[in-house]
Amino acid sequence: MEDEEYFWYAGMLTYWGEAKGKRYMESLARQDIHWQSEHGVLMDLMSAGEYPIGVVVYPDRIEQMKAKGQPVDWVTTSDPILVNMAPIGIAAKAPNPNAAKLFMNYAISKEGQTILQKSNRISARLDISPIVPNMDPKKLRLVPLDPAIATKPKPIQDYRATFGLK
Numbered sequence: 229m230e231d232e233e234y235f236w237y238a239g240m241l242t243y244w245g246e247a248k249g250k251r252y253m254e255s256l257a258r259q260d261i262h263w264q265s266e267h268g269v270l271m272d273l274m275s276a277g278e279y280p281i282g283v284v285v286y287p288d289r290i291e292q293m294k295a296k297g298q299p300v301d302w303v304t305t306s307d308p309i310l311v312n313m314a315p316i317g318i319a320a321k322a323p324n325p326n327a328a329k330l331f332m333n334y335a336i337s338k339e340g341q342t343i344l345q346k347s348n349r350i351s352a353r354l355d356i357s358p359i360v361p362n363m364d365p366k367k368l369r370l371v372p373l374d375p376a377i378a379t380k381p382k383p384i385q386d387y388r389a390t391f392g393l394k
Contacts, residue, residue, distance in 0.1 A: 275293055
């Protein structure tokens with residue numbers, strides 16, 4: 229498990245409620261967790277057989293690994309499957325705000341999101357085919373994570389305390 233899963237931790241407590249979420253995290257903390265500091269390394273070690281399971285993985289990365297023949301998969305029946313938001317915005321004092329608006333409109337357009345999907349990234353647009361059929365958002369219990377979690381010290385402190393991390 230990565231040693232900085234603050235988003236996931238806070239998202240699970242929000243989704244399940246504080247009491248159930250804390251019980252789950254405390255039970256998980258009693259397992260023999262092997263900590264890594266980066267998802268890519270964790271998934272590579274898992275595919276090499278170093279670890280039997282990864283608690284938090286990125287399905288798009290797992291699908292890329294599967295396409296290369298690596299023996300990995302992800303669970304599509306998890307409830308919930310937490311997803312990171314990737315907001316896009318324009319700086320308040322952008323030197324060329326109209327050009328920025330055009331780029332932003334293109335980036336979220338069907339054409340722009342198709343380019344994103346072709347580079348094995350997941351689009352939030354429902355009119356863009358998923359990378360693989362089992363990533364169809366209509367078939368998954370997706371719950372967006374609050375991007376403000378990264379600015380709040382409490383989830384970080386609670387996560388580190390729950391899992392005994394310094």
